[in-house]
Amino acid sequence: KEMKELEKLFEEYRDNACQIEINRILNSNAVLSVKQKARLLMEFIEEPTFDTVKDVPSYKDVSDNPSLYLDCWVVWSGRISNVQQTENLFICDLLVGYETMQRVEGIVPLSFSVVPSIEVDKPVTVLAKIVSENGKMCLQGRAVYQSVKENLINNKELAFLSKTLGTIDTNAEIEKNLDDFKVEEWNKNEVLELFKKYRFKRFIDRFDLETGLE
DSSP states (O other): HHHHHHHHHTTTTTTTHHHHHHHHHHHOOOOHHHHHHHHHHTTTTOOOTTOOOOOOOOOHHHHHHGGGTTOOOEEEEEEEEEEEEEESOOEEEETTTTTSSOOOOEEEEESOOOOOOOOOOOEEEEEEEEEEEETTEEEEEEEEEOOOOHHHHHHHHHHHHHHHTTSTTTTTOOSSSSSGGOOOOOOOHHHHHHHHHHTOOHHHHHHTTTTTOO
């Protein structure tokens, strides 16, 4: 019965729910063959993204029964503190639920093996895997999301300037007609002189501009 439920969850791509059932089986008095099948199925569970993760447990659910949610993936929001960073490691504490700086649901150690781009003074949402280190619940970070709304508000003028510079003006007046843009054979002497002026030696060699010139 346990394996049928497990296989059903797996076929529905509900990997978190599947992992919870695997943990339930491994922590039960199920026969060895059932536990072995559960472990085997665990190897086929894929790493999710923000868009694909399902059945995300709350901080309270996990803190009440950490072993049941081991190796599950969570998407938790809050703020970070106690940052320690090296070239290849980023370690901090995630203050879960502290986005508005009013209430902390809990504090969980969070680490990234690849240093993420995080503004430490702003709220953050992380995609992370629940692991156990020395008997303590921790998170192995996979991805980070931070809202750009505040940055846009603080840099409103730059945002509008970027939009202006990145927009093609299809109504701009052009003092030429289509015939002026016909592709013609270039004047090697003029092009060579221009490339020499701007020191485009690589293009001179690439287009063999000096060959055959008097």
